[in-house]
Amino acid sequence: MAVIALKCPDIEVAVVDISVPRITAWNSDQLPIYEPGLEDVVKQCRGKNLFFSTDVEKHVCEADIVFVSVNTPTKTRGLGAGKAADLTYWESAARMIADVSKSDKIVVEKSTVPVKTAEAIEKILTHNSKGINFQILSNPEFLAEGTAIEDLFKPDRVLIGGRETPEGQKAIKMLKDVYAHWVPEENIITTNLWSAELSKLAANAFLAQRISSVNAMSALCEATGANVSEVSYAVGKDTRIGSKFLNPSVGFGGSCFQKDILNLVYICECNGLPEVAEYWRQVIKINDYQKSRFVNRVVASMFNTVSNKKIAILGFAFKKDTGDTRETPAIDVCKGLLGDKARLSIYDPQVTEDQIQRDLTMNKFDWDHPLHLQPMSPTTVKQERC
Numbered sequence: 001m002a003v004i005a006l007k008c009p010d011i012e013v014a015v016v017d018i019s020v021p022r023i024t025a026w027n028s029d030q031l032p033i034y035e036p037g038l039e040d041v042v043k044q045c046r047g048k049n050l051f052f053s054t055d056v057e058k059h060v061c062e063a064d065i066v067f068v069s070v071n072t073p074t075k076t077r078g079l080g081a082g083k084a085a086d087l088t089y090w091e092s093a094a095r096m097i098a099d100v101s102k103s104d105k106i107v108v109e110k111s112t113v114p115v116k117t118a119e120a121i122e123k124i125l126t127h128n129s130k131g132i133n134f135q136i137l138s139n140p141e142f143l144a145e146g147t148a149i150e151d152l153f154k155p156d157r158v159l160i161g162g163r164e165t166p167e168g169q170k171a172i173k174m175l176k177d178v179y180a181h182w183v184p185e186e187n188i189i190t191t192n193l194w195s196a197e198l199s200k201l202a203a204n205a206f207l208a209q210r211i212s213s214v215n216a217m218s219a220l221c222e223a224t225g226a227n228v229s230e231v232s233y234a235v236g237k238d239t240r241i242g243s244k245f246l247n248p249s250v251g252f253g254g255s256c257f258q259k260d261i262l263n264l265v266y267i268c269e270c271n272g273l274p275e276v277a278e279y280w281r282q283v284i285k286i287n288d289y290q291k292s293r294f295v296n297r298v299v300a301s302m303f304n305t306v307s308n309k310k311i312a313i314l315g316f317a318f319k320k321d322t323g324d325t326r327e328t329p330a331i332d333v334c335k336g337l338l339g340d341k342a343r344l345s346i347y348d349p350q351v352t353e354d355q356i357q358r359d360l361t362m363n364k365f366d367w368d369h370p371l372h373l374q375p376m377s378p379t380t381v382k383q384e385r386c
């Protein structure tokens with residue numbers, strides 16, 4: 001959103017969140033996340049055409065286009081627990097938009113959502129719509145943390161999906177005009193809603209699949225004396241394969257790959273495609289295997305026990321140039337070593353000691369369900385706004 005504000009001085013961007021500490025931080029000198037180049041962008045626009053506020057309803061009521069980027073975590077209970085996307089936060093946002101709106105709006109799915117989510121959102125928005133016209137667009141985000149600003153300045157593509165009706169096409173054009181301020185027209189792809197929603201899950205699955213492929217190969221390299229970096233280089237030189245995203249690792253981390261593939265697996269199962277679901281599930285299984293294989297190798301190399309041995313862990317975030325620890329492989333590695341009673345000294349310049357302690361004591365998936373995100377009660381009385 002900050003990049004939209006920077007590239008489109010004629011557009012006023014209000015970023016709203018129900019989290020008071022987050023908005024306070026966005027309005028301060030200490031931004032709530034570390035991302036190279038972000039501070040610069042925020043400082044250039046904040047107070048001019050970029051505003052951060054907790055007054056969600058007022059700004060939604062006034063907006064022509066509402067981007068919804070709420071979290072879509074993995075469900076931890078109920079139907080599809082451990083796989084399906086939890087759309088509680090999205091549903092609650094959609095109900096709020098329907099309640100407070102007094103003029104036509106384009107509602108943009110920016111969060112990563114299961115294919116066909118727009119259909120459900122449309123129902124919520126148009127129910128009791130007081131004659132208001134809502135157009136839903138899917139505009140998934142492809143940035144990677146650590147290179148977010150670069151990715152947003154020069155995206156490989158911007159994807160916009162919408163209804164194939166005249167109103168849907170008009171809405172697509174309006175959003176396209178926003179991106180056209182800085183993205184070349186040929187890099188803006190337009191599709192139907194379902195293709196856009198599914199393309200995001202597919203892109204993350206393909207990317208993660210490459211990492212699991214090279215990591216699976218690393219196990220075979222270790223067993224045979226081949227060098228995985230050499231194999232990866234040689235394979236990636238084939239222009240049909242390409243060299244990017246073929247770095248072997250302890251396993252991929254981050255808030256999205258695992259969640260989105262689990263979601264894809266669940267969607268395949270729900271559509272009666274167990275073989276396809278099993279195919280994608282293997283990407284996660286190899287990732288888990290790679291993390292435990294790493295711990296086992298460390299322990300095996302130290303006479304089969306790390307009990308009472310002091311081990312330094314340098315770097316805890318899920319990748320460089322970020323302080324984000326969501327699903328970082330470091331958690332599984334540290335827990336594995338602690339399970340064998342190792343004494344760990346952990347350091348990451350972008351991660352606080354408190355965060356590390358929390359991560360090492362939290363249950364899987366709980367990080368994405370913090371208290372402040374529990375949905376507002378649907379019975380909350382809405383005040384008259386704008």
Ligand SMILES: NC(=O)C1=CN([C@@H]2O[C@H](COP(=O)(O)OP(=O)(O)OC[C@H]3O[C@@H](n4cnc5c(N)ncnc54)[C@H](O)[C@@H]3O)[C@@H](O)[C@H]2O)C=CC1
Binds near residue numbers: 019056144255
């Ligand atoms: N983090 C990333 O690099 C990328 C994330 N995505 C997708 O974007 C979505 C959001 O991801 P993150 O920003 O990482 O999640 P996040 O958890 O950091 O942020 C979500 C924010 O939404 C706020 N929120 C929740 N319900 C709300 C409501 N009803 N009204 C107003 N604010 C509300 C929360 O307070 C929170 O600050 C997810 O679907 C994710 O898959 C997609 C591409 C990249």
Ligand SMILES: O=C(O)[C@H]1O[C@H](OP(=O)(O)OP(=O)(O)OC[C@H]2O[C@@H](n3ccc(=O)[nH]c3=O)[C@H](O)[C@@H]2O)[C@H](O)[C@@H](O)[C@@H]1O
Binds near residue numbers: 112249250254318
């Ligand atoms: O949907 C999302 O959230 C985003 O997920 C990823 O971005 P991100 O998770 O921020 O970072 P990546 O650079 O993809 O790295 C993910 C993990 O894979 C690991 N990785 C990456 C590349 C590689 O060759 N090997 C490898 O192990 C990284 O170390 C990291 O743990 C995608 O790259 C983005 O396109 C997508 O928008």
